[in-house]
Amino acid sequence: MRSLSTRRHRKLYRLIVVILLCLLLAIGAAIGYLYVSKKWIFAPQTSPTSQQTIEKQKEAEQSLENKSKDTYLHQTNGVDNPGVEVPIASTSDSIRILPEQSGQSVIIRTQLFEYPSGTCSLSIENGSKTYRSEADILYQSEYSTCQGFSVPLSELGSGRWTISIKATPVGGLSNINTTSFEVK
Amino acid sequence: MKKILIFATITALVVSFVAPVSQANATITADMWRAERIIDDVVFTNASAMTVGEIDTFLKKLLPTCDRWGVKTVNSSGLTRAQYALDTYGVRTPFTCLTDYYEIPKTAPSTTLPINNYGKYNTDGSPYVPAGAISVAQMIYNAGQKYQISPQALIIKLATESPGPLTRDDWPMPSQYYYAMGAHCPDDGPGGAANCRVEWSGFSLQMDEAANLLRGYLDNMDQSWWPYKRVGPGVDFVKKDANGVALKDLCSSRVGFQNSNCIGWNVPASCGGTVINIQSKATAALYTYTPYQPNQAALLNMYGTGDACSAYGNRNFWRVWNDWFGSTVATYTPITPEWMQVSSSAQKMNPQTGSATSDAPLATGSEILLTSKITTSNGTFYRTQYDTNYNLNKAILAQNMKLKDFVNLSSPMWIRLKYDSHKQYPYTGYNIDNKIPAGTELKVTSKIDVGGSLSYRTEYDTNANLLKAVPSVFVEEIAYQPFQEPRWMRVVKDTAYYDPFSKTYGSTVLKGQDFKLSSKVDFSGKAYSRTSELTSSGSMFAIPAADLAEIPYVITYNSPIRVTLTTDVKKISPTKDIEWPGTLLAGSNVSVSETITVNGITYVRSSYDAAYKLDKAFPINSVRSGDYLLMTESRKMKTTVDVYKVNPKTGQKFEIIKAGSVLYFVAKYSTTTDTYLRTEYDNLYNLDKAIPISSLVNV
Numbered sequence: 001m002r003s004l005s006t007r008r009h010r011k012l013y014r015l016i017v018v019i020l021l022c023l024l025l026a027i028g029a030a031i032g033y034l035y036v037s038k039k040w041i042f043a044p045q046t047s048p049t050s051q052q053t054i055e056k057q058k059e060a061e062q063s064l065e066n067k068s069k070d071t072y073l074h075q076t077n078g079v080d081n082p083g084v085e086v087p088i089a090s091t092s093d094s095i096r097i098l099p100e101q102s103g104q105s106v107i108i109r110t111q112l113f114e115y116p117s118g119t120c121s122l123s124i125e126n127g128s129k130t131y132r133s134e135a136d137i138l139y140q141s142e143y144s145t146c147q148g149f150s151v152p153l154s155e156l157g158s159g160r161w162t163i164s165i166k167a168t169p170v171g172g173l174s175n176i177n178t179t180s181f182e183v184k
Numbered sequence: 185m186k187k188i189l190i191f192a193t194i195t196a197l198v199v200s201f202v203a204p205v206s207q208a209n210a211t212i213t214a215d216m217w218r219a220e221r222i223i224d225d226v227v228f229t230n231a232s233a234m235t236v237g238e239i240d241t242f243l244k245k246l247l248p249t250c251d252r253w254g255v256k257t258v259n260s261s262g263l264t265r266a267q268y269a270l271d272t273y274g275v276r277t278p279f280t281c282l283t284d285y286y287e288i289p290k291t292a293p294s295t296t297l298p299i300n301n302y303g304k305y306n307t308d309g310s311p312y313v314p315a316g317a318i319s320v321a322q323m324i325y326n327a328g329q330k331y332q333i334s335p336q337a338l339i340i341k342l343a344t345e346s347p348g349p350l351t352r353d354d355w356p357m358p359s360q361y362y363y364a365m366g367a368h369c370p371d372d373g374p375g376g377a378a379n380c381r382v383e384w385s386g387f388s389l390q391m392d393e394a395a396n397l398l399r400g401y402l403d404n405m406d407q408s409w410w411p412y413k414r415v416g417p418g419v420d421f422v423k424k425d426a427n428g429v430a431l432k433d434l435c436s437s438r439v440g441f442q443n444s445n446c447i448g449w450n451v452p453a454s455c456g457g458t459v460i461n462i463q464s465k466a467t468a469a470l471y472t473y474t475p476y477q478p479n480q481a482a483l484l485n486m487y488g489t490g491d492a493c494s495a496y497g498n499r500n501f502w503r504v505w506n507d508w509f510g511s512t513v514a515t516y517t518p519i520t521p522e523w524m525q526v527s528s529s530a531q532k533m534n535p536q537t538g539s540a541t542s543d544a545p546l547a548t549g550s551e552i553l554l555t556s557k558i559t560t561s562n563g564t565f566y567r568t569q570y571d572t573n574y575n576l577n578k579a580i581l582a583q584n585m586k587l588k589d590f591v592n593l594s595s596p597m598w599i600r601l602k603y604d605s606h607k608q609y610p611y612t613g614y615n616i617d618n619k620i621p622a623g624t625e626l627k628v629t630s631k632i633d634v635g636g637s638l639s640y641r642t643e644y645d646t647n648a649n650l651l652k653a654v655p656s657v658f659v660e661e662i663a664y665q666p667f668q669e670p671r672w673m674r675v676v677k678d679t680a681y682y683d684p685f686s687k688t689y690g691s692t693v694l695k696g697q698d699f700k701l702s703s704k705v706d707f708s709g710k711a712y713s714r715t716s717e718l719t720s721s722g723s724m725f726a727i728p729a730a731d732l733a734e735i736p737y738v739i740t741y742n743s744p745i746r747v748t749l750t751t752d753v754k755k756i757s758p759t760k761d762i763e764w765p766g767t768l769l770a771g772s773n774v775s776v777s778e779t780i781t782v783n784g785i786t787y788v789r790s791s792y793d794a795a796y797k798l799d800k801a802f803p804i805n806s807v808r809s810g811d812y813l814l815m816t817e818s819r820k821m822k823t824t825v826d827v828y829k830v831n832p833k834t835g836q837k838f839e840i841i842k843a844g845s846v847l848y849f850v851a852k853y854s855t856t857t858d859t860y861l862r863t864e865y866d867n868l869y870n871l872d873k874a875i876p877i878s879s880l881v882n883v
Contacts, residue, residue: 057487065349072359073347074272116293138400140472140473145410145412148407149409
């Protein structure tokens with residue numbers, strides 16, 4: 001004959017099993033829903049994002065950074081300052097003048113090479129009339145430019161004009177380049 | 185065994201949830217990259233994004249330790265860093281990391297390096313700071329403020345441009361600080377290497393110049409003469425060399441022309457590039473500063489390296505920003521839910537493009553609950569609760585919304601707090617100011633109804649135009665309330681009319697006056713009763729309730745007197761002017777003992793009603809005691825002479841009353857010549873005997 005305590009234990013055991021089964025069913029249903037709706041871990045991935053891949057990439061990047069540092073420092077070893085002085089600009093290819101007639105203005109774009117800072121002087125003349133303007137130099141890694149040469153057509157007139165740009169770097173000598181442009 | 189099985193099952197379930205969660209954290213992937221929109225303007229130019237302290241804390245978080253003495257080993261050599269640095273770079277310890285670095289700012293280009301504290305420490309181990317030197321955090325902050333560039337942008341530029349990079353390097357060499365931001369470092373060195381210009385050396389000048397260049401690019405890219413990257417699809421420029429020879433377009437097969445927004449993958453032209461329809465000025469500025477975009481190989485290896493044509497500057501800027509600071513795109517931020525009103529006819533818009541959505545226009549004056557906002561280059565926009573909940577990208581331009589105005593009350597009102605309360609900002613419902621205890625009385629002069637909630641604003645706050653009010657659900661109006669039963673009451677002491685709201689006095693009210701009162705108010709702990717006349721006229725004056733009392737019934741006759749009704753009457757409540765049902769017929773006999781005089785009219789109450797304290801009486805002039813009229817009150821009088829009691833109708837004489845006798849008289853009989861008073865005794869027995877009033881005096 002089973003004892004009272006044995007019967008009680010059996011009842012408790014059955015209760016726990018039932019609760020666990022219910023829990024499993026609920027979790028299964030939730031996972032099923034997530035799978036069907038492609039959410040959470042079932043969301044599609046378009047590129048490798050596992051933590052291991054990222055860690056490997058980071059190691060590669062770090063290695064590259066270390067190498068870059070080492071290269072940089074090797075290059076500058078023994079040098080007080082690894083920079084180079086701004087090369088002296090030469091007239092022929094240091095100033096490029098790119099005029100364009102647009103609407104009621106003649107826009108004069110410029111490309112300045114080896115002019116990290118300074119000023120530009122614009123002169124436009126046709127023999128009888130001269131237009132002048134000044135602008136600062138704006139630096140960019142590929143080429144600098146003169147800021148702000150947009151000449152109203154009312155200041156000019158139709159015909160051929162000679163455009164001169166004088167670029168004066170800070171602490172350096174000026175250079176001048178000239179081009180001609182037909183205003184229509 | 186069973187227990188183990190159960191435990192293992194539970195453990196497995198728990199682990200199965202935990203493991204995937206750790207993998208579900210968001211990482212930056214190639215499909216998230218938008219070449220046309222690296223970062224939004226409002227994010228890039230948020231100069232107040234970090235304080236100096238926050239920048240310093242952040243840098244220390246990136247670089248928590250510094251291998252100052254180079255004790256760690258350099259992998260490849262087996263040497264310590266100290267030995268390696270000395271042997272290879274000629275640099276001695278101590279090294280100075282970014283978080284310990286100070287420099288006297290260099291403010292103009294020159295070939296001289298600025299004075300700094302590299303390698304110098306105090307005896308207590310703290311970094312030595314030369315006079316006038318400032319920290320890296322301060323330099324970043326100053327540059328951000330000066331040029332209105334986000335310090336976060338400058339930190340990331342530092343992280344992506346400096347050798348090391350300095351933000352991560354725990355054993356940097358001095359020269360790594362010289363060109364830390366890559367400013368004035370064109371890629372015209374051998375093999376496209378950066379070739380920094382010595383005049384722009386120095387950490388402080390690099391930081392300042394980098395911010396200066398970025399600001400210059402932002403401010404000038406709308407100009408007609410602008411030759412670099414710009415917002416939009418770009419414009420075609422002539423592409424020729426110095427001799428006028430047409431050059432090939434980097435991004436297409438054209439010759440002699442190239443789009444301004446053609447951005448290469450890397451320095452070698454052979455890598456090619458694409459034209460980008462740039463969507464923000466900040467993105468265009470970044471491409472102008474670092475004129476390369478990441479190719480597919482660089483994007484697919486987001487945290488690593490790509491191929492020979494991969495450039496990483498702008499990719500890393502975007503990726504590192506996302507990793508450190510979150511999205512580079514202006515996002516909606518939640519706000520305390522606030523009710524606002526459409527101030528001018530408006531439509532919901534796409535904040536990024538500035539174009540209107542297809543939603544119906546919002547009517548002017550309509551109230552809307554707003555729960556998030558976003559700031560883009562098109563302005564600040566507020567999003568409705570519905571659109572926020574469903575994450576719809578449409579919002580209302582802030583300038584089309586306003587806070588609803590308070591409305592002045594037609595006349596001031598007094599309110600009393602029913603509960604401990606706070607004034608609230610009515611647009612959010614948030615409490616402000618200190619608690620106001622229940623029972624507090626406030627004078628309010630304006631109100632506001634926001635989102636269906638009515639609130640009242642005090643006179644003080646109205647005059648000061650403060651946006652705070654008390655919700656109406658917390659208050660009750662202090663106003664005269666009508667009596668359920670208007671009643672007559674008597675003034676018990678000399679007093680005066682009083683307006684408790686304006687605290688002003690009116691005319692005098694004398695003791696003994698009777699008033700019919702029909703409304704009352706409790707104010708500042710006192711009650712005030714208002715007469716019917718003043719109630720009808722709307723006057724705010726009343727009589728202090730403490731100066732009023734109920735008009736009492738008075739035992740007038742020492743013994744009940746039997747009287748006869750001379751007419752049909754209804755009993756009434758003399759003080760309330762209420763008629764009781766039922767009619768007493770003329771000729772009915774009633775025993776009365778009490779009277780009440782209200783506003784000069786005397787009423788008698790039957791002995792029965794008096795015994796049960798019933799508020800019922802009838803006019804004294806509707807009863808007679810035999811042929812005699814009851815007096816309104818018994819009178820104690822004294823005979824002045826010896827006088828006969830007589831029958832006033834016939835003149836018959838009865839017993840003689842000696843002079844000086846004191847008698848109580850309750851009824852009277854008037855003839856054409858005299859008035860006769862009958863004693864209480866004779867009245868009780870209805871004896872037709874009375875004494876001429878001319879023989880009597882009051883006692």
